[in-house]
Amino acid sequence: MFNPRTLMDPAFAKKTSKGGTFSFQMDMKKQPTAMNWADPYRPNDTVPPHVKQAVIDSLNTTAAHYSFPTGDMELREEIAKRVLKLNGVKIDPRTELTISNGSDSAFAYVMRPFLVPGEENEVLIPVPSYAHNFDVPPLIGGKSVMVPTRAENNFDLDIEEFEKRVTDKTRLVVFTNPNNPTGTVYRRETMEKLAEFCIRHNLICVVDQCFEDSVFDEHEFVSIMALPGMFERTITIGSISKGMGLCGFRVAYIVAPGEITDVLHETAVLFVGATNTMAQAGVTAGLRDTRFMEELRREWMVRAEILGSILDSTPHISYVKPEAGFFFWIDVSYYGTDREVMQYLVEEADVLVSTGSGFTDPTHIRVIYGCLQDRQECISAVERIKAALERHPRNR
Amino acid sequence: MSVRRLMDPVYRDLRGVGFDGYEDFMKRTDLDFFTFADPFYPDACIPEHIKQGIYSSLESNAAHYTLPVGLDELRRAVAERVRRVNGIQVDHNKNIIITSGSDLSYNFAMRPFLTPGEENEVMAPVPSYTHNFVSPGLMGGKTVPVPTYAEDGYDLRIEEFERRVSAKTRIVSITNPNNPTGTVYKRETLERLAEFCIRHDLILFADQCFEEHTFDGYEMFNIINIPGMWERTILCNSFSKSMGLCGFRLAYLVAHEEIMSVLQACAVQYVGAPSTMIQCAGIAALRNNAFVEDMRREFQVRAEAAYRLLSDIPGVKCTMPQAGFYIWLDVGELGTSKEVCDYLLEQARVVVTSSDGDMWGPGTGRYGVRIIYGSRRDRDECFGVLERIRQALLNYPKAGS
Numbered sequence: 001m002f003n004p005r006t007l008m009d010p011a012f013a014k015k016t017s018k019g020g021t022f023s024f025q026m027d028m029k030k031q032p033t034a035m036n037w038a039d040p041y042r043p044n045d046t047v048p049p050h051v052k053q054a055v056i057d058s059l060n061t062t063a064a065h066y067s068f069p070t071g072d073m074e075l076r077e078e079i080a081k082r083v084l085k086l087n088g089v090k091i092d093p094r095t096e097l098t099i100s101n102g103s104d105s106a107f108a109y110v111m112r113p114f115l116v117p118g119e120e121n122e123v124l125i126p127v128p129s130y131a132h133n134f135d136v137p138p139l140i141g142g143k144s145v146m147v148p149t150r151a152e153n154n155f156d157l158d159i160e161e162f163e164k165r166v167t168d169k170t171r172l173v174v175f176t177n178p179n180n181p182t183g184t185v186y187r188r189e190t191m192e193k194l195a196e197f198c199i200r201h202n203l204i205c206v207v208d209q210c211f212e213d214s215v216f217d218e219h220e221f222v223s224i225m226a227l228p229g230m231f232e233r234t235i236t237i238g239s240i241s242k243g244m245g246l247c248g249f250r251v252a253y254i255v256a257p258g259e260i261t262d263v264l265h266e267t268a269v270l271f272v273g274a275t276n277t278m279a280q281a282g283v284t285a286g287l288r289d290t291r292f293m294e295e296l297r298r299e300w301m302v303r304a305e306i307l308g309s310i311l312d313s314t315p316h317i318s319y320v321k322p323e324a325g326f327f328f329w330i331d332v333s334y335y336g337t338d339r340e341v342m343q344y345l346v347e348e349a350d351v352l353v354s355t356g357s358g359f360t361d362p363t364h365i366r367v368i369y370g371c372l373q374d375r376q377e378c379i380s381a382v383e384r385i386k387a388a389l390e391r392h393p394r395n396r
Numbered sequence: 397m398s399v400r401r402l403m404d405p406v407y408r409d410l411r412g413v414g415f416d417g418y419e420d421f422m423k424r425t426d427l428d429f430f431t432f433a434d435p436f437y438p439d440a441c442i443p444e445h446i447k448q449g450i451y452s453s454l455e456s457n458a459a460h461y462t463l464p465v466g467l468d469e470l471r472r473a474v475a476e477r478v479r480r481v482n483g484i485q486v487d488h489n490k491n492i493i494i495t496s497g498s499d500l501s502y503n504f505a506m507r508p509f510l511t512p513g514e515e516n517e518v519m520a521p522v523p524s525y526t527h528n529f530v531s532p533g534l535m536g537g538k539t540v541p542v543p544t545y546a547e548d549g550y551d552l553r554i555e556e557f558e559r560r561v562s563a564k565t566r567i568v569s570i571t572n573p574n575n576p577t578g579t580v581y582k583r584e585t586l587e588r589l590a591e592f593c594i595r596h597d598l599i600l601f602a603d604q605c606f607e608e609h610t611f612d613g614y615e616m617f618n619i620i621n622i623p624g625m626w627e628r629t630i631l632c633n634s635f636s637k638s639m640g641l642c643g644f645r646l647a648y649l650v651a652h653e654e655i656m657s658v659l660q661a662c663a664v665q666y667v668g669a670p671s672t673m674i675q676c677a678g679i680a681a682l683r684n685n686a687f688v689e690d691m692r693r694e695f696q697v698r699a700e701a702a703y704r705l706l707s708d709i710p711g712v713k714c715t716m717p718q719a720g721f722y723i724w725l726d727v728g729e730l731g732t733s734k735e736v737c738d739y740l741l742e743q744a745r746v747v748v749t750s751s752d753g754d755m756w757g758p759g760t761g762r763y764g765v766r767i768i769y770g771s772r773r774d775r776d777e778c779f780g781v782l783e784r785i786r787q788a789l790l791n792y793p794k795a796g797s
Contacts (some may be wrong), residue, residue, distance in 0.1 A: 002627045004655050007566055007599060012508035017465075017660035042460045052454045055673070059450055064442050065434050065643045073419050101496045101645060104464075104668030113407035117536030118513020135665045141512030141536055171402060204402060233399060248460045248672030250496065250645075259399045266410040270531050273499030276671050277643035278450070 011138045032346050033381045035368045036354040038180065038327065040245030040296060044373035047246065047282075048292045054285030058278040067277045069268040071099025071253070075280045078287040079253050083238070086212060087223035087255075089231065095258045098265060101275045102250040103210055103239040107136040107174075109271040110235045110254060113263050114171045114204050115142035121171040126157050128181055128329070128359040130208065133174045145170070146360060151331065154320050155182040159193045166197075172204050173197075177224070178211040181329040181359050181366040183322025185219040195227045205234045210252070213243025213293050214325035216301050225255065232257045242326075243293050244286050249279040300325025303369050307382045314386040315395060326370030329356075333363040335392055341365055348388035351381050406533055427741070428781045430768045431749045433575060433722060435640035435691065439773035442641070443687050449680030453673035462672050464664035466494025466648070470675045473682040474648050481608065482618045482631065482650075490653040493660055494678075496670040497645040498605055498634040502527045502569075503535065504667050505630045505649055508658055509566045509599050510537035516566040521552055522757030523724070523764060525571045525603065529757055532567075540565070541757050546726060549715060550577040554588045561592075567599045568592075573606040573616070576749070576756055576766040577724045578699075578717030580610055583617040590622040599655075600629045605647075606720040608638035608688050611696045614718045620650075627652045637720070638688050639681050644674045695721045695770055701779055702769040705786045712789055721770025722749075728763030730792050736765055744788035746781055 005013040034042055047055075055063075076093035083097075084090050091097055100106045115121045115137065123137040127146045134144040145165050149155045162173070173194070178185045186194075198205045207224055215221045225234035236255040241247040254264060268274075286292075304322060311319060316334035332341045338355035342365060345351050356364030367385070372378040389395070400408045422429070429437060450458075465471070471488035478486050486492060495501045510516045515538045520528035522541045532539045540560050544550040557568070568589070573580045581589075593600050602619060610616040620629045634647035649659060663669075699717045706725060707714040713726035727736045737750035751764035767785065772778040 002597075002624075004599065004628060004652070005658070007597070008508045008658065009511040012658050012662065015658045015661035017657045037461055039461050040459075043457065045456050045459070047454055047459045055450065055454060055458075059442060059447050061440055062438070063643050064440065064641055065437050066432060067643060068419055068422070101500075101671075102668040104664055105496075105500065105666065108666050112534070113403045116404040132665055139507070139662060139666055202402070204399070246459050248458050248462070250668065250671040257399065263400075263403065263407050263410045267407070267534060269499055270503050270527065270534060271500055273497035273645060274643075276496070276645040276674055278673075279671055 032350045032352045033371070034352055035371055035381060036352050036366075038242065038368055038370065039247045040242065040326065040370045041373040042371045046373055048286065050289055051246070051282040051286045055278045055282040058281035063278040063281075065277065066274050067280060069272065069274045070265045071097070071275060072277070072280045072284070075099060075284045078284050079238070082287060083255055087236070088226050089223065089255070091255055096255060096261050098254040098256070098261060098268060099275050099280065100252050100254060100272045102241065103208060103237050103252040104132065105271060106237045106252055106254055107132045107206075108140050109267070110206055110237065110256070110264065111136060111142065111172060111174070112140045112271075113260070115140050117141040120169065122167060122169045123172040123174055124162055124165060124170060125174050128155075128356065128361045128364070130176045130180045131358050133176065133208070134360070142171075143169075149182075151318075151320055155179065155184045157186060157190050157194060159197050162194075162197055166201055170201065170203060172206055174206040176208045178215060178221070178324035180211060181327055181354070181356070181364075182320060183324050183327060183329060185215055185221055185323040188220060188222045191222045191224050191227060195224055195230050198233060199229045203233070205230065206237070207234065208237040210237065210239035210242050211324050212238070214297050214300050216304070216323055216325070219323045235260060240283050240286065243296070244283070245296055246283065246286070249282060251275055251279050251283045297325065299375070300370060303375060303378060306379060307369050310379070310382050310386050314389055317389065326368060328367045328369065330365055330367060331363055332365050335389065335394055338362045338365055344392070345385060345388055348391075349381070349384040351385060427745050427747055428771070429747045430771045430781060431747045432771070433637065433768060434642040435637065435721060435770045436773045437768075437771045441773050443681075445684050446641070446677050446681050449677035450673050453676035457676070458673040460672060461669055462675060464669040465660050466492075466670060467672075467675045467679070470494055470679050473679050477682055478650055482604075483621055484618070484626070486650055487653075491650055491656050493649050493656060493663060494670050494675060495647045495649060495667055498603060498632050498636065498647040499527065500667050501632050501647050501649055502531050502601070502603070504659065505601050505632065506532065506537070506567055506569070507535050507666070510535050512536045515564060517562060517564045518567040518569055519557060519560060519565060520569045520757070521550075521574070523550065523576055523751075523760045524569075524757060525575045526755045528569050529755070537566075538564075546713065546715065550574065550579045551582055552585050552589060554585070554592055557589070557592055561596050565596065565598060567601055569601040569603075571603040571605070572619075573610060573719035575606065575720065576722055576764070577715055578720050578722060579715075580614045580616055580718040583615060586617050586619040587622060590619055590625050593628060594624045598628065600625065601632065602629055603632045605632070605634045605637045607633070609692045609695055609721065610719040611692075611699060611717070616719070627654070630655060635678055635681060638691070639685075640691060641677070641681070644677060646670060646674050646678050694775070698769045698775065698778060699723070702767070702782055705782050706767070706789070709786065709789045711792065722766050722768045725765045725767065726763045727765050730789070733761050733764050736792070739792065740785060740788055743791070744784040746785055748785070
């Protein structure tokens, strides 16, 4: 009997779609409140009017046709302005920017040039972090080396732990800032230490900044590419999905120095194809009037405050206060494994949360409070979580 | 420091210079672009019911992610299309994945079968779609080009595959109907190719994006139907070509459950989810797809005209397209592909597809030119441009003149 897995790269041969969270969701008859997708205001209809109009206008003009594989120039110009404002870095939209079809595909795209097939080059990744950071390298011939971070240290990066793990095969450092799932906004001092580490070991730094629009008031956001010596070796993945609440559009961008962008442009058509034309038109309009983005950020701050109080009075859980929106990373180990707690909350609280294993830590769950446009509905969902845990068998 | 020194050698020398300034070039209104395989470029042409799909989505789910494998309703509609067009029953959950375009689907489908460090081989006919000659190398694999011949109408010669198969061969990649030659591979050819794939235990990647534009008198035979092929074939199709929705970025892959399970498992990490509103438009398009046949008839009329206009020019050899919306010329007697295309730009004010850099496979740069007769919504405008091309080629300066 023919088995195609025998013809596959072992990194792929072991993968199966059976039993994953997605298949779990596909199997569910009744849909609980989804607090597992980092997708603002899911499932409500929330595309801003000016963005909708731009998409509609595009339908009547260019939407049917390919846009440039590396992205529409008008959009790139708006993004360059955004990068200057948000990250303090002036870039040339022609030679230092690429548009991609969502940040998910950007990881393989930007890491691939630096991982030589057969050499098992290494990628240093602080964890817990977004799964792509460590799931992608093995799919492109690399090897993921996890670097621990600790709740006691507010999940800050400990450069000593990086030093312990660097080898002559290390090529990349990949991290997320603000971090998903911990909500950490890395301090300037941490970024400076990481920068010094990357420079000293001649590494490429890949940073996913897709939550940068949701940084809470009290925190300074530092883009590592802005630090001395870093622009030439940093690839920054930016996205509008989270900040604009337009996850379904699939538009992201990559900032990288000319030499790297040159290579990315030449290979865009293979990893990206092109980004859909009408969505680019919508995002361009969105970037020209960003008030709705600031409203989202403020909403996350309000919710974080209110929901934090509810969690503070929930027995036997702990969490580090998030510094950016829109999720909580909660230690639930008292109640069982992440999967057990996730199932319990589906049954008893009618909410679906993310298991921590996907981020490397089965003692935690991630709860997205960015769902549901109606704040009260979201608060009620978290109250149901609290009530369910209060009556958990372990508390009787 | 040069960051290129940190790169895989295969990437190190890549330059995006092909794109430098190209965007400005594309905006020129003094030129006609008959070079993008993008129906009716640059004119507006989206059917109203497809626009409705977008409008409805904008009022409901457009802001939000779908499952990385695609909306349930779209996968069901695709399963129905696959049954209708390709003659196979597939399960919309187990055998289908929705992607953001066929370009990245080449990479996605082939990648699991190319083990880093082993230089596994992908066999592809020459001429055929440019990805076949670039993609495998960038994934740590290697393309093995297999010649085809004008006198066969560029049909496949299986003995040429036999000569080149090795222990490292993993994949055979075909585009059927073929881009750029417009060839629809014969049933007998595909039966022999199937036997070859089975005997050598290979995976077949079949990009059938142009299948619904097969012209009258030609049979679009589905190799996936041959016993022994279902379990080893990955079928790719797209909404771009047959539906004229290139800017939407919507495609899908069909495969046996064992292969599809792997692709679904790594979809979100490797290619990400497709756009939501686009998927809704895709559902609308599949439910009401009579316009596809209208496009096919239109392109058939244009194919005949293009062939008539271009087949009696001294120094130019031409293949009658059997499908699609492009025509393949051999201009080797006049000059290289680049020389002739530059000339057409100057004299006819038309941009056609040069094979410079052997983009359709080794040797094609010497002689091959692809002209898209699917450009422009208005047929007469299209013919006017083809006339200009004809006139220019008739006046091509002869060597020594």
